[in-house]
Amino acid sequence: MRGRGDRYAGGMDGIEFSGVQYAVQGKPVLHGITLSLHERRIGIVGRNGSGKTTLLRLMAGLLAPTGGTIRVAGVDPAVDRKAMLRAIGILFQNPDHQIIFPTVEEELAFGLRQLGLRAGEATARVRTCLAAEGRAHWAAAPVTALSQGQKQWLCLMAVLLMEPATLLLDEPFAALDLPTQARLSRRLASLPQRLVTISHDPQAVAGCDRVIWLEAGRVVGDGAAAGVLEEFRAEMARRGDSDADTDLGA
Numbered sequence: 001m002r003g004r005g006d007r008y009a010g011g012m013d014g015i016e017f018s019g020v021q022y023a024v025q026g027k028p029v030l031h032g033i034t035l036s037l038h039e040r041r042i043g044i045v046g047r048n049g050s051g052k053t054t055l056l057r058l059m060a061g062l063l064a065p066t067g068g069t070i071r072v073a074g075v076d077p078a079v080d081r082k083a084m085l086r087a088i089g090i091l092f093q094n095p096d097h098q099i100i101f102p103t104v105e106e107e108l109a110f111g112l113r114q115l116g117l118r119a120g121e122a123t124a125r126v127r128t129c130l131a132a133e134g135r136a137h138w139a140a141a142p143v144t145a146l147s148q149g150q151k152q153w154l155c156l157m158a159v160l161l162m163e164p165a166t167l168l169l170d171e172p173f174a175a176l177d178l179p180t181q182a183r184l185s186r187r188l189a190s191l192p193q194r195l196v197t198i199s200h201d202p203q204a205v206a207g208c209d210r211v212i213w214l215e216a217g218r219v220v221g222d223g224a225a226a227g228v229l230e231e232f233r234a235e236m237a238r239r240g241d242s243d244a245d246t247d248l249g250a
């Protein structure tokens with residue numbers, strides 16, 4: 001019998017990068033990235049400015065590559081935005097950059113309305129979700145009344161309600177205290193979806209099936225988490241000893 005996890009884990013729903021370049025005003029940010037992503041838990045590590053967020057935005061179709069091709073479940077994500085609503089959901093580092101509506105219920109209903117549900121259907125689905133989470137009393141709450149961790153939970157629920165096959169997580173733990181990190185981490189681990197997590201913190205991706213290490217817009221490591229992260233940690237320690245971090249790039 002096929003479980004829900006199987007539906008998300010293989011087949012046509014992979015993410016394919018083929019010779020992908022991305023440049024801003026002629027300055028290359030990503031150089032010739034070729035990746036075939038099919039694992040359920042994928043981590044992307046790299047220093048600040050190595051290109052992690054750019055890679056995620058390309059996967060989601062929020063940016064179009066300046067060279068090469070990207071396919072998500074066979075679709076060009078920058079062209080078929082509607083297909084991407086079901087294929088990809090993103091959890092950004094800062095929930096304040098993601099939340100746009102004044103109340104919890106309106107925020108949660110927005111994505112469902114984008115998928116084409118009528119207002120009444122969307123509201124009913126949101127209320128069912130809130131009740132299942134033991135948070136029925138949150139429906140009319142102003143989002144400004146939520147803590148950072150609660151806002152992150154709200155963003156996760158908004159994305160999960162849309163049932164995307166893949167979730168892209170941009171430094172999801174950065175602004176959270178340790179107990180909130182632990183709760184979010186348990187919740188994410190239980191999800192059937194494919195998760196692509198980017199972080200500069202090796203610990204955040206240590207449990208992944210595959211880890212990709214980006215350095216100055218290039219893949220310099222790719223494989224099982226333990227091996228890639230051991231090399232990454234050693235290199236970061238070496239640079240921490242010697243690097244003055246003064247380079248402003250080209």
Ligand SMILES: Nc1ncnc2c1ncn2[C@@H]1O[C@H](COP(=O)(O)OP(=O)(O)OP(=O)(O)O)[C@@H](O)[C@H]1O
Pocket residue numbers: 024029046047048049050051052053054055200249
């Ligand atoms: N729109 C833009 N305009 C100018 N430079 C950009 C733009 N987008 C990305 N860059 C540059 O591309 C490089 C990679 O940025 P990106 O945000 O993808 O890195 P990152 O690995 O996610 O970094 P961080 O961990 O600091 O968030 C950086 O040098 C950044 O300054």
